[in-house]
Amino acid sequence: MSGIGTGYDLSASTYSPDGRIFQVEYAHKAVDNSGTAIGIRAKDGVVLAVEKLVQSKLLVPGSNKRLMTADRHIGVATAGLLPDARHLVNRAREEAQNYRDFYRAPIPGKMIADRLGGYVQAYTLYSSMRPFGVSTILGTVDRSGPALYMIEPSGVYYGYHGCAVGKGKQVAKTEIEKLKLTHLTCREAVKEAARIIYVVHDDVKDKEFELEISWVCEESKGRHEFVPKDLVAEAERLAKASLEDEMDED
Amino acid sequence: MEVMESARLKPGEVNLGTTIMAVKFKEGVIVGADSRTTTGSYIANRVTDKLTPVHDRIFCCRSGSAADTQAVADIVHYYLQLYTVQEGERPPVETAANLFRELVYQNKDALSAGIIVAGWDKYKGPSVYSINLGGSLNEQPFSIGGSGSTYIYGFCDANYHDGMTKEEAIKFTKQAVALAMSRDGSSGGVIRLAVITEEGVERHFVPGNELPRFWEG
Numbered sequence: 001m002s003g004i005g006t007g008y009d010l011s012a013s014t015y016s017p018d019g020r021i022f023q024v025e026y027a028h029k030a031v032d033n034s035g036t037a038i039g040i041r042a043k044d045g046v047v048l049a050v051e052k053l054v055q056s057k058l059l060v061p062g063s064n065k066r067l068m069t070a071d072r073h074i075g076v077a078t079a080g081l082l083p084d085a086r087h088l089v090n091r092a093r094e095e096a097q098n099y100r101d102f103y104r105a106p107i108p109g110k111m112i113a114d115r116l117g118g119y120v121q122a123y124t125l126y127s128s129m130r131p132f133g134v135s136t137i138l139g140t141v142d143r144s145g146p147a148l149y150m151i152e153p154s155g156v157y158y159g160y161h162g163c164a165v166g167k168g169k170q171v172a173k174t175e176i177e178k179l180k181l182t183h184l185t186c187r188e189a190v191k192e193a194a195r196i197i198y199v200v201h202d203d204v205k206d207k208e209f210e211l212e213i214s215w216v217c218e219e220s221k222g223r224h225e226f227v228p229k230d231l232v233a234e235a236e237r238l239a240k241a242s243l244e245d246e247m248d249e250d
Numbered sequence: 251m252e253v254m255e256s257a258r259l260k261p262g263e264v265n266l267g268t269t270i271m272a273v274k275f276k277e278g279v280i281v282g283a284d285s286r287t288t289t290g291s292y293i294a295n296r297v298t299d300k301l302t303p304v305h306d307r308i309f310c311c312r313s314g315s316a317a318d319t320q321a322v323a324d325i326v327h328y329y330l331q332l333y334t335v336q337e338g339e340r341p342p343v344e345t346a347a348n349l350f351r352e353l354v355y356q357n358k359d360a361l362s363a364g365i366i367v368a369g370w371d372k373y374k375g376p377s378v379y380s381i382n383l384g385g386s387l388n389e390q391p392f393s394i395g396g397s398g399s400t401y402i403y404g405f406c407d408a409n410y411h412d413g414m415t416k417e418e419a420i421k422f423t424k425q426a427v428a429l430a431m432s433r434d435g436s437s438g439g440v441i442r443l444a445v446i447t448e449e450g451v452e453r454h455f456v457p458g459n460e461l462p463r464f465w466e467g
Contacts, residue, residue: 104348108337143373 011127023131024124027153030133031080035209036166036200037066039077039137041148041181042189045217046139047227048077049193051168051201054208067214067226071096073106073141075216075224079166080134080153088136091119109140109147113157121155135165139224141216168200175199186217190227194235198243211236263315264289267436269398269427270300270311272368272378273410274391275419278447279368279376281309282423284398284431285439287316296439305330307446308346308369313396314362314383322353322363342371347379347387355385366393370446398430398437405429416445420454428462 008014009022016022036051050066068076068085070092078085095115099107116136124131131153138149150165151157161181164172175196184192193213201209213232216224227235270283283300286293300312302320304327312319326349333341347367354363368378380393392410394402406426414422424441431437441456 102349102352103333103345105342105345110338111336114336 012124012129012131013127021124021154024154027080027131027133028135031135031153031165032167032169034079034081034166035066035206036164036168036172036197037077037079037135037137038162038164038172038176038193038196039139039148039150039160040162040176040179040184040189040193041139041146041160042184042186042217043182044146045141045186045189045215045220046075046146046148047186047189047193047213047215047217048075048137048139049197049211049213050077050079051166051197052210052212053206054210057208061210065212067212069224070112070138071100071106072223073216074109074112075139075214077137077139077214078134080132084132085134085136088116088120088132088134092116092138095119106142108142108144109138109149110159112140113138113147113149113151113159117151117155117157119155120151120153124154137163137165139214139216141222146216167206168202171200172196186215186219187231190215190231191235191238194232195239195242198236198239263317264294265315265436267398267434268300268313268396269394269402269430269434269437270313270366270396271394271399271406271423271426272309272311272366272380272392273414273419273423274368274376274378275414275416277376277416278370278445279309279378280416280419280423280443280445281311281366281368282427282441282443283311283396284427284437285442286431286437288436293438298439299442301442301444303327303451304346304367305334305369306340307371307448307451308341308343308367309444309446309451310346310350311366311368311395313364313366318361318363319365322350322361322365325353326350340371342373343367343369343377343379344371344374344389347381347389351381351385351387354381354383358383358385364395366395368393368446370448372448376446394426394430396430396437398427398434401433402426402430416447420445424456425462428456429464431461432464432466 008016012023035053040047068089096107120132136151140147148160150163162176214226267288272281285298287295287298302323330341365381370376379389427441443454445452
């Protein structure tokens, strides 16, 4: 398939005539083809949720988690190439620990986002290494409160109230925009996040999926933890119910 | 258990003989010090400023080797500036104290520095931390240090109480430092004070002829 960037897309160290780096753009495509991940910043914390597509019935449910912890107060959700994600989270863990050793304090959300952004950007400079094929959503709670950041394969990052990456990101973003995030508590956000993941999942194109959902909030004492099973079960029940309601409306 | 040898000066090195102290009161902290720097028995500087700002609302009181404490304070000042630029807010006193501690502990064989860190931040309000020769860190409501401090432990224990007003704390510090200066040969000169609160830093100066006087025999 002769693509758009023919000739200028072989290495990350080449600009196209209109100022684009195609390798980085292709990295974004890897992210867009993966299962959806969303982050919601509520009043009292952050909720992360992932649509984990299950490739085979032989996989043990609950294994191969896509939500990872970089420090007690930092949760990471990724979309894209999972091995790249693991590498990046390892780096995040080192950075967070490094900060603790030096300052004897947990690293603030904006600092870890900045460090990871810089790290990801470094891989867009050289022809000898490929850019990261992941978009990373960081959910943290620090002294100044909850924070949500997303780092893209180019290394750019922004702070968000709500964000989504992966296959269903358009639908997810539309749903998130409908929410009144400044009024939501984390418990409510968990239910909304579960509902959005269910809405986003395309039963036709993909088969099974597992919902992974975690939070950093007052209830979890400022720690990144998987949401308790009973709350997840309740959220899933409500999500399925609301989907059926929507279908009935036809 | 081995005990740390107290200050061994290298050739040409200058000692901050010293009386230093820091006192926490309701709205802030007071830091106070004498002004004598000695090389042996010669007073190299009789108007030294041992109260060094490392940030807008964080001071350190230096005792031990003048060179060592100045060098360490400069490095901490650099890191705190970097912190402010990166994080966009003033560093907490605890962070500054930990930076001092890290430097003193990792270089304990080469340094002789007894430092008191005191200041105000928006998270904990006023706080006082003392770092001794070995590099251990202690948070205290008030702290005294330097060779002159040995003579005023009794006075300080008897006269300190929690929640002092600014005036009470200034008087307490002035009197304590004056008493130490009158007994310790390595402390003397003038009394320098700094009052650190949320609003800012006020420096006070008590010249040698206006020192509080006690029983002189």
